[in-house]
Amino acid sequence: MGPTASGKTDLAIELCDKLGCEIISVDSALIYKGMDIGTAKPSIEEQQKAPHQLIDILDPAQSYSVAEFRRDALEAMDKITSRGNIPLLVGGTMMYYKALIDGLSPLPESDRNVRAKLEKQAKEQGWRALHAWLKDLDPQSAARIHPNDPQRLIRALEVYLLTNRTMTDLLGIKTLPIPYDIKQFCIAPSDRKVLHQRIASRFNMMMTSGFREEVEKLRARGDLHLDLPSVRCVGYRQMWQHLDGEFTVQEMQEKAIAATRQLAKRQLTWLRGWENIHSLDTFGKDNLNKVKTLGNIQP
Incomplete structure (x- = not known):
């Protein structure tokens, strides 16, 4: 787990390489096809090193519930463990983690x-x-x-x-909790200012990598709009509004970076109250061994 831009993907790929893990994405934005740059989706090269499940499973016009995530994640975990490997859940959508670990109440779908x-x-x-x-x-x-x-x-x-x-x-009614022995880790920079710098740097990199063109392509479809969960993703919403003429480029960038910082703040708030979690520093030299030791993982 960890806030956005904290280095989750890099550590996860290393864990897959060294410890026989398989990655399941826990990210409500990475599920969408055609939304690659603005979501910081792992590159083709990264996915070749360590395939990610629950990435690119939905069209941006579709919605995806927490219950659907839990079902799909448990199914993926079952297949991974049947191969003798370790399911490695990686992402920052904290509500998904909570539902997976604690179970869900039988609340109806919205009408x-x-x-x-x-x-x-x-x-x-x-x-x-x-x-x-x-x-x-x-x-x-x-x-x-x-x-x-x-x-x-x-x-x-x-x-x-x-x-x-x-x-x-x-x-007061919950489905059964997760049927696995789980070890939980949070990775983040020890200095909040460093996280803010990483967020700004990553967004600037997205801009030079074609983020505007990515959103223009989504808009050109004609069936997407600002009320959809996909378009409300951090960064996409602000770019969409810029293309609508609401913001200048500079205003859009400032608002997108500020929104991403707010997302990181919410993620860290969740994690501060999380039980049974081990903390890792983004720049820690021994994160791999810490995960191996604390998680009691045998490669």
């Missing part, structure tokens, strides 16, 4: 019609009226969700309307 009705009701009655309704139905969820948080408020009400059960009830 556009239900959400549209709730949004219409909110416009007519106000968000506080919807919050009061939620308080009657599910006091615990209402206590957690602020009246000015429409996304979470709608989701809690949507769950009730689709299942006739509260979100609190359903969150």
Whole structure:
């Protein structure tokens, strides 16, 4: 695990080479075909050294749920272990890790019609009226969700309307946890400023490698838009808005780098509260041996 631009891929490839691992990507952006530069997808050469599973599995017009990731990751892990190798999960989508390790609650998929009705009701009655309704139905969820948080408020009400059960009830039900002995590592620079420098440097490299042209090609398809999860990925959203004329090139770059820093901050916040995790420094000279020793891995 680790924040964006922390050196996860380089260490993962080394682990595959030395310790008999096979990589499963844990990244909600790398799943999309044709989105290579802006996602810092491992290069063809890197993938030849160490093939990555769960990369390039979806068209950008499609969506991919946490439940689908968990299903696909467990299937890949089963195949890897049956070959006598070690599944090595690599990426920074922390919600995917949590669902994989702890299991998922049986929450329903989102329903556009239900959400549209709730949004219409909110416009007519106000968000506080919807919050009061939620308080009657599910006091615990209402206590957690602020009246000015429409996304979470709608989701809690949507769950009730689709299942006739509260979100609190359903969150108490979990699928079985991961059926493996797991060792968890986080890699990051010890100095946050260094991480920021790496983020800026990587984005500038993306720009010189054809990131603008990549997004122009996606826009030219005509079926993609800013409301899709793929286009909302960090960097893509800002470039898309620049191509729409909302930002200058400089503004786009500044906003994209700032958004990437915010992503890294969120990832680090997740990791600070993570249990049973071993920390590695991006520039550590002995990371390979630390993983081997702490993970009790036999090559």
